[in-house]
Amino acid sequence: MKDTLSLAEPVIEAEGLNLIFQAADGPVQALRDVSLTIRKGEFVSFIGPSGCGKTTFLRCIAALEKPSSGRLTVNGLSPEAARQSRAYGYVFQAAGLYPWRTIAGNIRLPLEIMGFSRADQAERVQRVLELVDLQGFGKKFPWQLSGGMQQRASIARALAFDADILLMDEPFGALDEIVRDRLNEELLKLWAATGKTVGFVTHSIPEAVYLSTRIVVMSPRPGRITDVIESPFGRERPLEIRDSPEFLAIANRVREGLRAGHIDE
Numbered sequence: 001m002k003d004t005l006s007l008a009e010p011v012i013e014a015e016g017l018n019l020i021f022q023a024a025d026g027p028v029q030a031l032r033d034v035s036l037t038i039r040k041g042e043f044v045s046f047i048g049p050s051g052c053g054k055t056t057f058l059r060c061i062a063a064l065e066k067p068s069s070g071r072l073t074v075n076g077l078s079p080e081a082a083r084q085s086r087a088y089g090y091v092f093q094a095a096g097l098y099p100w101r102t103i104a105g106n107i108r109l110p111l112e113i114m115g116f117s118r119a120d121q122a123e124r125v126q127r128v129l130e131l132v133d134l135q136g137f138g139k140k141f142p143w144q145l146s147g148g149m150q151q152r153a154s155i156a157r158a159l160a161f162d163a164d165i166l167l168m169d170e171p172f173g174a175l176d177e178i179v180r181d182r183l184n185e186e187l188l189k190l191w192a193a194t195g196k197t198v199g200f201v202t203h204s205i206p207e208a209v210y211l212s213t214r215i216v217v218m219s220p221r222p223g224r225i226t227d228v229i230e231s232p233f234g235r236e237r238p239l240e241i242r243d244s245p246e247f248l249a250i251a252n253r254v255r256e257g258l259r260a261g262h263i264d265e
């Protein structure tokens with residue numbers, strides 16, 4: 001598994017990335033010398049305390065922020081060009097569904113903007129609703145669904161145009177633990193079935209260790225990578241692996257990494 005992934009082609013390549021925000025009370029270095037290669041089919045989680053630049057890094061990949069210096073490519077293209085070629089789907093912290101549109105209508109929206117034919121739109125909406133186990137809910141409105149179902153709909157929307165890369169910014173942060181466990185399992189199945197490359201931001205150590213092929217630990221002020229941990233687990237991951245010694249050992253290493261980079265203020 002590890003060998004296959006290390007041979008896979010690079011999808012996201014960051015080299016010496018720096019980003020300095022000019023905030024009202026002075027410059028904030030959100031990213032410092034961030035270098036990382038993410039290969040096709042990897043599931044890479046970013047974990048670190050609030051303000052360490054996880055979201056900023058994901059936003060740079062999605063061309064929503066511009067690095068101050070360094071090199072960043074997505075599928076060999078600039079982030080802007082990758083965005084135009086619809087290289088990725090983006091799932092935000094909040095589901096962000098339009099309340100006046102049905103679930104199907106929400107999923108269809110980017111497809112309408114991108115000019116897919118009506119028949120293609122309908123077929124794609126159906127397919128992604130099945131992928132996230134929401135078949136039969138297309139005609140409902142967001143408020144008729146639970147928080148977990150809304151987040152699944154938001155994932156379906158990001159999957160609808162079949163981008164190879166899925167960028168997810170703490171998609172399950174607001175959900176209770178049981179729902180989160182289930183969505184973690186579902187996301188892994190989806191990842192295994194589709195072979196997508198996933199960049200995933202989380203605050204949860206168990207979530208990062210359970211989901212990822214690699215875990216990137218970051219520390220704040222300035223935001224930088226302090227550890228990158230390879231997972232020994234394959235694509236098949238029953239929830240019970242969380243009780244295994246290997247799992248606990250990785251979780252401990254992540255915890256140590258977070259502790260080492262933590263600054264008390």
Ligand SMILES: Nc1ncnc2c1ncn2[C@@H]1O[C@H](COP(=O)(O)OP(=O)(O)OP(=O)(O)O)[C@@H](O)[C@H]1O
Nearest residue numbers: 021022023028030049050051052053054055056057
């Ligand atoms: N547009 C902006 N202008 C100024 N400063 C910003 C801007 N966006 C982010 N920052 C700062 O950059 C740093 C990194 O922010 P970022 O949101 O990437 O962190 P994060 O690790 O994702 O945090 P969280 O876990 O709380 O979401 C923080 O200090 C934040 O205040």
